[in-house]
Amino acid sequence: MSAITADQNPPAQAMTRLKARLDSPWINAKLISGLLLLLVVATTELFGPLIVDPKLALIGSSPTNVVPFWVTNFDKKQGFKAPNLEHPLGTESKGRDMLAVVLVGTPRTLRVGLIGATIGLIVGTALGFIAGFAGGWVDTVISTLADVMLTIPGLAVLIVIASYATELEIVNMGLIMALFAWPLPTRVIRAQVLSLREHGFIQLARLSGASTFDIMFKEMMPNLLPFLAASFTETVALVILATIGVETLGLGPTRIPTLGMTINNALQQAAIFRGMWWWWGPPIVMLVLIFVGLFLMTIGLDEVANPRLRKVRTQ
Amino acid sequence: MRGLTGKYLLKRFGMFVLTIWLGMTIIFIIPRLAVGDPTSALLGRLMSKGGNVENSAELIARWKDRFGLDQPLHIQYVRYLYNTITFNQGYSLSAFPATVDDLIQRTLPWTIGLLVVATLISFVLGNAIGALMAWRGTPRPVKSLLPFSLVFTSIPAFMLGILLIWVFSLTLNLLPYAGGFDRKVSPGWNPEFILNVARHAILPALAVVLVRMGSWALGMRGMMITADGEDYMVMAQAKGLSSGRRFWKYGVRNAILPQVTALGVAIGSIAGGFIIVEQIFSYPGIGSQLFRAIQDNDYTLLQGIVFYIIVGVAIAVLILDLTYPLIDPRISLKKN
Amino acid sequence: MSEELNQGLGTANRAGNREQTAAERPPVSPNGLDKEVVLAIRNLSVVYPTREASIVAVNDVSFNIFKGELLGLIGESGCGKTTTAMAILRLLQPPGMIAGGEIILAGKTDLVKLEGAQLQAVRWRDVALIPQGAMNSLNPVMRVHEQIGDAIDAHVTPRMSRDEIKQRILTLFGLVGLPARTFDLYPHELSGGMKQRVCIAMAIALNPALVVADEPTSALDVIVQRIVAQNLLDIKNRLGVSILLIGHDMGLMAQLADRMAVMYAGNMVEIAPARTILTEPLHPYTQLLIEAVPTIKTRKPLKLTEGLTHDLRYPPPGCIFQSRCPLVMEVCRRVRPPLKETKPQHQVACHLYDALQ
Numbered sequence A: 001m002s003a004i005t006a007d008q009n010p011p012a013q014a015m016t017r018l019k020a021r022l023d024s025p026w027i028n029a030k031l032i033s034g035l036l037l038l039l040v041v042a043t044t045e046l047f048g049p050l051i052v053d054p055k056l057a058l059i060g061s062s063p064t065n066v067v068p069f070w071v072t073n074f075d076k077k078q079g080f081k082a083p084n085l086e087h088p089l090g091t092e093s094k095g096r097d098m099l100a101v102v103l104v105g106t107p108r109t110l111r112v113g114l115i116g117a118t119i120g121l122i123v124g125t126a127l128g129f130i131a132g133f134a135g136g137w138v139d140t141v142i143s144t145l146a147d148v149m150l151t152i153p154g155l156a157v158l159i160v161i162a163s164y165a166t167e168l169e170i171v172n173m174g175l176i177m178a179l180f181a182w183p184l185p186t187r188v189i190r191a192q193v194l195s196l197r198e199h200g201f202i203q204l205a206r207l208s209g210a211s212t213f214d215i216m217f218k219e220m221m222p223n224l225l226p227f228l229a230a231s232f233t234e235t236v237a238l239v240i241l242a243t244i245g246v247e248t249l250g251l252g253p254t255r256i257p258t259l260g261m262t263i264n265n266a267l268q269q270a271a272i273f274r275g276m277w278w279w280w281g282p283p284i285v286m287l288v289l290i291f292v293g294l295f296l297m298t299i300g301l302d303e304v305a306n307p308r309l310r311k312v313r314t315q
Numbered sequence B: 001m002r003g004l005t006g007k008y009l010l011k012r013f014g015m016f017v018l019t020i021w022l023g024m025t026i027i028f029i030i031p032r033l034a035v036g037d038p039t040s041a042l043l044g045r046l047m048s049k050g051g052n053v054e055n056s057a058e059l060i061a062r063w064k065d066r067f068g069l070d071q072p073l074h075i076q077y078v079r080y081l082y083n084t085i086t087f088n089q090g091y092s093l094s095a096f097p098a099t100v101d102d103l104i105q106r107t108l109p110w111t112i113g114l115l116v117v118a119t120l121i122s123f124v125l126g127n128a129i130g131a132l133m134a135w136r137g138t139p140r141p142v143k144s145l146l147p148f149s150l151v152f153t154s155i156p157a158f159m160l161g162i163l164l165i166w167v168f169s170l171t172l173n174l175l176p177y178a179g180g181f182d183r184k185v186s187p188g189w190n191p192e193f194i195l196n197v198a199r200h201a202i203l204p205a206l207a208v209v210l211v212r213m214g215s216w217a218l219g220m221r222g223m224m225i226t227a228d229g230e231d232y233m234v235m236a237q238a239k240g241l242s243s244g245r246r247f248w249k250y251g252v253r254n255a256i257l258p259q260v261t262a263l264g265v266a267i268g269s270i271a272g273g274f275i276i277v278e279q280i281f282s283y284p285g286i287g288s289q290l291f292r293a294i295q296d297n298d299y300t301l302l303q304g305i306v307f308y309i310i311v312g313v314a315i316a317v318l319i320l321d322l323t324y325p326l327i328d329p330r331i332s333l334k335k336n
Numbered sequence C: 001m002s003e004e005l006n007q008g009l010g011t012a013n014r015a016g017n018r019e020q021t022a023a024e025r026p027p028v029s030p031n032g033l034d035k036e037v038v039l040a041i042r043n044l045s046v047v048y049p050t051r052e053a054s055i056v057a058v059n060d061v062s063f064n065i066f067k068g069e070l071l072g073l074i075g076e077s078g079c080g081k082t083t084t085a086m087a088i089l090r091l092l093q094p095p096g097m098i099a100g101g102e103i104i105l106a107g108k109t110d111l112v113k114l115e116g117a118q119l120q121a122v123r124w125r126d127v128a129l130i131p132q133g134a135m136n137s138l139n140p141v142m143r144v145h146e147q148i149g150d151a152i153d154a155h156v157t158p159r160m161s162r163d164e165i166k167q168r169i170l171t172l173f174g175l176v177g178l179p180a181r182t183f184d185l186y187p188h189e190l191s192g193g194m195k196q197r198v199c200i201a202m203a204i205a206l207n208p209a210l211v212v213a214d215e216p217t218s219a220l221d222v223i224v225q226r227i228v229a230q231n232l233l234d235i236k237n238r239l240g241v242s243i244l245l246i247g248h249d250m251g252l253m254a255q256l257a258d259r260m261a262v263m264y265a266g267n268m269v270e271i272a273p274a275r276t277i278l279t280e281p282l283h284p285y286t287q288l289l290i291e292a293v294p295t296i297k298t299r300k301p302l303k304l305t306e307g308l309t310h311d312l313r314y315p316p317p318g319c320i321f322q323s324r325c326p327l328v329m330e331v332c333r334r335v336r337p338p339l340k341e342t343k344p345q346h347q348v349a350c351h352l353y354d355a356l357q
Helices: A013-022 A029-042 A044-051 A098-134 A136-151 A154-164 A170-180 A183-197 A200-207 A212-248 A258-270 A277-304 A307-314 B006-033 B038-048 B055-068 B074-084 B100-134 B140-150 B157-171 B191-228 B231-238 B241-279 B288-293 B298-329 C002-008 C010-013 C081-088 C116-122 C144-155 C160-176 C179-184 C190-204 C222-237 C252-256 C274-279 C286-294 C349-357
Strands: C037-049 C053-067 C069-075 C095-107 C125-129 C210-214 C242-247 C257-264 C267-272 C340-343 C346-348
Touching: A013 B288, A013 C257, A029 A044, A029 A098, A029 A277, A029 B055, A044 A098, A044 C144, A098 A170, A098 A183, A098 A212, A098 A258, A136 A183, A136 B006, A136 B241, A136 B298, A154 A170, A154 A212, A154 B006, A154 B241, A154 B288, A154 B298, A170 A212, A170 A258, A183 A212, A183 B100, A183 C037, A183 C160, A212 A277, A212 C274, A258 A277, A258 B100, A277 B157, A307 C257, B006 B074, B006 B298, B055 C257, B074 C346, B100 B140, B100 B191, B100 B241, B100 B288, B100 B298, B140 B191, B140 B288, B157 B241, B231 C125, B241 B288, B241 B298, B241 C144, B288 C222, B298 C242, C002 C144, C037 C081, C053 C069, C053 C081, C053 C095, C053 C242, C053 C267, C053 C340, C069 C222, C069 C252, C081 C095, C081 C190, C081 C210, C116 C286, C125 C190, C144 C160, C144 C190, C160 C190, C160 C222, C190 C222, C222 C242, C222 C252, C252 C274, C257 C286, C274 C286
Parallel strands: C069 C242, C069 C257, C125 C210, C210 C242
Antiparallel strands: C037 C053, C037 C095, C257 C267, C267 C346, C340 C346
16 A cells, blocks of 8 residues: 555644744735835835925925936036035926925825825725615615716816816815725725625624624624725825826926926926936836835735635745 | 617616716816806906906807806706707817817827727737736746736826837937827828828827736736636536637636726726826827816816717727627626 | 437547447446446545645545446545546646546556646546536536537547537437527526536537546435436436446435445545445445435434544544544554455455455
8 A cells, every 4th residue: 555644743833823824814025015115105204304405395496407416417508507415316497406396295195195095995985885785776876876987087077176276285186086086995895795795604693683883893894904905005096196197287286396296397398308307207206116016015905805816826 | 689688778878878967067067166157267267377368258258148157057057968968068268269179079089099099909918918827828938927018007107108208219219209290291091191190109009008908917817817716617628628728718708708897997097097198298189188278278178178088988988888798698687 | 319429429439549439339237247447546646735744635546437337436525535536537726636546548548647638638538527516617608509519629520510510419418308499508598407417418428438427416406406317327328428426415326326435534445336335334434324314214313423533634544434433443543454355346444344355
């Protein structure tokens, strides 16, 4: 007989427990690296004012067209000025210091995203729960409305709103963005609630007399967490994308810079063709970091929510 | 036509009408939330911003007459709805006496042409990449290269557009960066013009394709992995079918269905994102026109463009909805 | 009916490596001794490697499937019966893998050694599958005839015309009692029983030597179960195809099977003709299984406790059934009993019968 004998010595218990903890789906490389990236970007909020005077981000606060400090070969005919360590990333044509612009603009852009997505997620989750639990015509109304809102290009309507609003500050901008941020979470949560409702453990809780509130928050919420988190990061990205879009078209805040407004200024002043890459470059680098961070978090959270996506990598 | 039941048709067409109606209503409400009567508020804003409106008296007269601004709000609303759906949206403020509909219909073909082509290319390429990434039979070298096609997935298309201009137009001097065609070629159905248009379309299209491709690929990868776990895939293997047939008729054929649904949901945001791509490339479509309308404070044109975008997206979604039952035989049953 | 079917398949046999068509086969006597072995499984082992230790799902299993017989493979959930079936079909899903042994088809081809195109060619033509979950085993976006047709298309050379394929599929429908209109339907338009019969029709489309039926009736209601079971008997009797029937329903097995093989925790514990298993089971586990079958007239307490009592990753030395065996002896704790022929056609793996040889 060539029977196969398995390893007879169970490994040490402590090791198993440690491994089990590391095996937690939330310990996901993509999720964590995305989160770290965003945290680094978010520190501009704290350290920005320590590094540079925020006032330098306003028009006329500095000499115009100074090149970044490491540039030695520049076109004087274009009116570019020699590098100057007071303005390490240079300045643009309206006399804003680029380092100050980035350090002031990045947290403002992040804030719009967070405000819009948080409100959108809260409203969307509430509507998703209501639709999933109530069913009937309530469900029909909510999900039809969500579908219609998803079809209407949010950016287009936001442009109309922004063009009529006189002065849009960060909070108002975030509130307007929330108008178009709720349908996505609504759809996701509604679908999950509908499928969870049919699960044995929810039915059991219901039979044992748990209140609807308990079922929602004690039984369902833990299972919905990865979906909620994934739609949050996705919604933050969508809101920032829409905000940047509106601002790039020249709508939105006009005095204190945001990343989108900076890109709009650069485009208006033909910075691309004048070779002023230090004007459009820094806001784009920051935005790429933000979007890549959010993207990594979203796909990491997708893997947390959907174990099948994880398995494939090991094969 | 299998699966195309009357109920399904009615429901989809209802969604179509609802979308356009809601869009129009939003456009109607927003200006009226501003204080004062819309026309004078609007003109007041124009004056205050230093824009000098020619023929303003005539404009106001015609405007008031057409919208019945002396009438109560609900009459205004009905008139507005009627005028808008009959493509009679009045005059442009900045290019009077040109009408809004004329101006838009001149630029619309550029946008539709480029957007449809770019969306289709990104959808096909992205799904192919995603399907191959998930398929066990994909050769290893191919599989290890595929993820590199997803580098640009997370950044907005217009930002990639800026980078593409910088690299391919300004640094390498390979492709044109602005406009839809060169002034020196005469527009018409001649090969020189078509080639010129195609050359101008490459970079904006590339910006959309590279960015969108990745999200299709990721979605398709997930769907293929799900399909791969289904019993019918095991059956297909047991039947000794060739790898190609299992991939196409059993894997992709099933996995593509939710992707088509997702395309319907994404069309709105694709169109929205494209507005800004056009502006970056000064492409002669409605995105650039919208940008100019904002700069000129041309509110009638701006609202008209937004209406056209909403209608265009709604039509695209309707077409998708109507073709979907043709690829998913279960659809009529699922709705019941 | 059988001849009619074989006419259509003349082309398939030209390409196949079987030397006989069903019509040429000698009549089969279920209990005859001079039987031809269709499939011989020798020392088959299947493992699922995990991070800490491998789970041995099938451990050193050997048995024969004879021509024209219905062999019932029985055991409780998780005993490795389905894994054995999937190994025979070479359909183990990773990380599961065949760790050793041979699966000899028609005395010649070792299925374990086949790869790629060769494996593809053998599949369905020689060994077909009636799946467990007929609900999801049909491709939802293909019509029934396309799904049967593509199996025929993939194996029959030269290619049959559309008309020939259609005729053939309608003949198959006749065999399993499906109406002709089923031809153009989609899976979602069929009832559970019809789906399962489509699967049976599909399985015999190429007149294979062996059909593996993996709990084909488990998801069906009792009436439909009877019909599907009758279908299985019909195709066995009319086409002379061998069937490996996987199941846990002793009652159903007793009515269908010619021989029965009993598995426990990845090991084969007893193989004997169905009647013998039912009347004089030798292995204590089989005895408990038979006793556990309820009858309408008498109610009896269940003696068998549910589930395995050892960790599959760390099987105990000695007999695999020791912890649940009512007759356990000292030797059972040390030495694993091999599967041995204790009576004619009756093999058992138990120390109780050591003296009998």
